Amino acid sequence: DAKTTQPPSMDCAEGRAANLPCNHSTISGNEYVYWYRQIHSQGPQYIIHGLKNNETNEMASLIITEDRKSSTLILPHATLRDTAVYYCIVRYNRDDKIIFGKGTRLHILP
Amino acid sequence: EAGVTQSPTHLIKTRGQQATLRCSPISGHTSVYWYQQALGLGLQFLLWYDEGEERNRGNFPPRFSGRQFPNYSSELNVNALELEDSALYLCASDRGLYVTYNEQFFGPGTRLTVL
Numbered sequence: 001d002a003k004t005t006q007p008p009s010m011d012c013a014e015g016r017a018a019n020l021p022c023n024h025s026t027i028s029g030n031e032y033v034y035w036y037r038q039i040h041s042q043g044p045q046y047i048i049h050g051l052k053n054n055e056t057n058e059m060a061s062l063i064i065t066e067d068r069k070s071s072t073l074i075l076p077h078a079t080l081r082d083t084a085v086y087y088c089i090v091r092y093n094r095d096d097k098i099i100f101g102k103g104t105r106l107h108i109l110p
Numbered sequence: 111e112a113g114v115t116q117s118p119t120h121l122i123k124t125r126g127q128q129a130t131l132r133c134s135p136i137s138g139h140t141s142v143y144w145y146q147q148a149l150g151l152g153l154q155f156l157l158w159y160d161e162g163e164e165r166n167r168g169n170f171p172p173r174f175s176g177r178q179f180p181n182y183s184s185e186l187n188v189n190a191l192e193l194e195d196s197a198l199y200l201c202a203s204d205r206g207l208y209v210t211y212n213e214q215f216f217g218p219g220t221r222l223t224v225l
Binding site for chain 1 (some may be wrong): 158200202216217220
């Protein structure tokens, strides 16, 4: 079973910030949170990762709660090209099976 | 820098045949992962190789197997193909076992169709 839970789908208006939540209540101290997205029929694309602190890169921001049991991926100015399935996974233990959940299908509305 | 490459792009087989899928990781990456993505479903973890050894496998029958070569490229073999093996097979690579955090980079996939 996936270690994360995400809403199955979300809508966001073009130009607005898209906030995608992820619950990982059983995360352990050494596990990182990774976000990927998959545009239709392509290989998933890495977006961002974090451990404890909030992170930002050219694609997105990652906000991790203080207890680390949940996180939010923020796409600051969503465009139509951001329409994709977004996956949140947690991983550290090198013997872990890597489990992608069902992800969140993000629809950007023009 | 070249990304993860996979071949062939498409593969059509009939039930009972064997399929071989290939993956070349990013230069410098030692780990290769295989995933299966059936139509409309999420990614299912298949196999993980690092430094030539199988490190972990998902809940798939033994007819799914693979190997990693000394140059870190990898093959996925599926024997006795069944109709439900039709899927997009994705390969990913990362910097390997001893890196603290490690993002995976995915290839474009091989679409296997079993008739």
